[in-house]
Amino acid sequence: MLRIAVPNKGALAEDATTMLTEAGYLPARESRKLSRTDPDNDVEFFFLRPRDIAVYVGEGIVDVGITGRDMLLDSGADADELTALGFGLSTFHYAGPAGQFGSVSQLDGKRIATSYPGLVRADLERNGVDARIVGLDGAVEIAIQLGVADAIADVVETGSTLRSAGLEIFGGPLMSSEGILIGRHGVPRTPAVDVLVRRLESVIVARSYVLIDFDCPVALLDEASKVTPGFESPTVSPLHDPSWVAVRSMVARDQSNKTMDALYALGARAILVTSIHACRM
Numbered sequence: 001m002l003r004i005a006v007p008n009k010g011a012l013a014e015d016a017t018t019m020l021t022e023a024g025y026l027p028a029r030e031s032r033k034l035s036r037t038d039p040d041n042d043v044e045f046f047f048l049r050p051r052d053i054a055v056y057v058g059e060g061i062v063d064v065g066i067t068g069r070d071m072l073l074d075s076g077a078d079a080d081e082l083t084a085l086g087f088g089l090s091t092f093h094y095a096g097p098a099g100q101f102g103s104v105s106q107l108d109g110k111r112i113a114t115s116y117p118g119l120v121r122a123d124l125e126r127n128g129v130d131a132r133i134v135g136l137d138g139a140v141e142i143a144i145q146l147g148v149a150d151a152i153a154d155v156v157e158t159g160s161t162l163r164s165a166g167l168e169i170f171g172g173p174l175m176s177s178e179g180i181l182i183g184r185h186g187v188p189r190t191p192a193v194d195v196l197v198r199r200l201e202s203v204i205v206a207r208s209y210v211l212i213d214f215d216c217p218v219a220l221l222d223e224a225s226k227v228t229p230g231f232e233s234p235t236v237s238p239l240h241d242p243s244w245v246a247v248r249s250m251v252a253r254d255q256s257n258k259t260m261d262a263l264y265a266l267g268a269r270a271i272l273v274t275s276i277h278a279c280r281m
């Protein structure tokens, strides 16, 4: 059985479960249970704290897990990113009271509150800054007001938590993060892991692309194919009227209206966009 660790709470938990469900697995947690089997897929799910998942994977206790890239890096666990999952997008930043800090070098001799000490220590070393790290479990944005730190380093998504604490970011982002699938370093990918990765990547494709169908005068087919080149090349089918063809292609979901406008302006008609329920690329 493939053993998969899934966040049991926090920012990644719901999206990870939804994505695995769309990929055909049964990861929904039953009441307060910390594990469940999915016999049809020969998988066992473990519901763990996202921070601990890198540790369990790195120690080889579970085969793979879903966590944040920032948490993997922070943990220093012996695990690698297998694929990025496109949810839980965030950046990691230093922040301080508005107007007080301009660059990382100004952190020299200061106290920095964070829940990600490994990540921050590595960044400070890279920048040659000697600062004291104050390790906190969460709600670090209030640490300056409470007098335990001079600056913080934390996850930023919308920035609203920082703003409401009167803080602003300074220096560049330490990293960009998102939910990722991780596996133990140096362990060859088994066929079951390959299937999992392919299924998850297919969910991302099905979410990011749509199918576009349209009727096109044969004389315009080359031009239309440039608008919708698809992955390999568009599918072209004959119509009863020999001067027209039907064309089908994949286009990026967020470009679908622009693509329809361009095709219409070119002379294509009966332009239809449909969602992709599932795929294997």
Ligand SMILES: Nc1ncnc2c1ncn2[C@@H]1O[C@H](COP(=O)(O)OP(=O)(O)OP(=O)(O)O)[C@@H](O)[C@H]1O
Pocket (backbone or CB within 6 Å): 009, 010, 011, 012, 049, 050, 051, 067, 068, 069, 070, 071, 088, 089, 090, 138, 155, 156, 157, 158, 177, 178
């Ligand atoms: N507001 C957010 N938006 C997007 N991603 C986030 C957000 N907060 C945290 N994350 C990401 O989610 C992952 C797990 O963080 P999360 O906050 O869920 O864990 P935690 O702090 O241990 O749990 P909790 O906040 O429930 O105590 C990290 O990779 C982090 O970057």
Ligand SMILES: O=P(O)(O)OC[C@H]1O[C@H](OP(=O)(O)OP(=O)(O)O)[C@H](O)[C@@H]1O
Pocket (backbone or CB within 6 Å): 011, 137, 138, 139, 140, 141, 154, 155, 156, 157, 158, 159, 160, 161, 162
């Ligand atoms: O930029 P924003 O959209 O405001 O999101 C960022 C906030 O979200 C997370 O907090 P979380 O809810 O996980 O609480 P925690 O700090 O206690 O972990 C993170 O630690 C930031 O505080």
Ligand SMILES: [Mg+2]
Pocket (backbone or CB within 6 Å): 010, 138
């Ligand atoms: Mg959190």
